[in-house]
Amino acid sequence: MTIAEDDPRQPYEQAAETLRREIRDGVIRPGHKVGSVRDLASRFSISPTTVQKALGVLRDEGLLMTTGRGNYARDPEQAADAGRPGSAADLSEVLRRLEHVTSQLSELRDRVERLEAGNSGRADKNQ
Template sequence: MSPAPESKQDRRPPYQHAADELRREILQGRIKPGEQLPAIRELQERFRVANMTMRSALNVLRDEGLIYTIHGRGSFVADHDGGGEFSANYNAPAWYLSNRGDKPSRAEQAEGRPDDEAASATLTEMLTALRDEIRALSADHQELRREVEELKAAQQAKQ
């Protein structure tokens, strides 16, 4: 028999490995809040994984609240406290663990709750929608800043 290799092979699924690496970069500040992640094709090449595998990794980070995605724009790092214990404190939402795999409807969420709890759920949904809108505006702002910098650089190059 041949001896076992010195370093054990990483047994995590490829999507989890990619998610862990990106999470580490975000929490260590190498990718800062508001900054756009590389395009999914670049990430696929970097981690040598398929498109759906990379999307699964991004879904993990999105479910954890580390990133958010704007359709047609890309994925961006969300604001976070910068603590390194984020993943240790993470609990998957109940809907993620359910057999159906989809989020419960508003009616299902409010079913059997007193009125104040239903109102609280509605308020939470409104706050979440506002947070997402602010993030989208922040991403637009970042894009405009990049365009201004490019225009300034082009103007300086002409002079």
């Protein structure tokens, strides 16, 4: 199967949709390998980078599990739980937000330290 040139979706979206359908229809059964990046790139006539992006979409949806040995289909019923609170996708969002808050806190700490250093210098001059 090749990617349709006249399809308005990006090639990675088309590849992800095909694999998603195959997993949901049982063509690729839970626990079975989806295919190597190289094989999928050849199958869809797209670059390995584009395949990686498609696999990332499916991984985020909970339809794939990636190990050191490859990408494996997950049970679509389990994937449906991925959007629920407490899922890996939910945890990923929490971690992203935590990183942002931590960055802001660090910036505020630096500003307070500069202000305190400036005030202690003034206090020394007044004594």
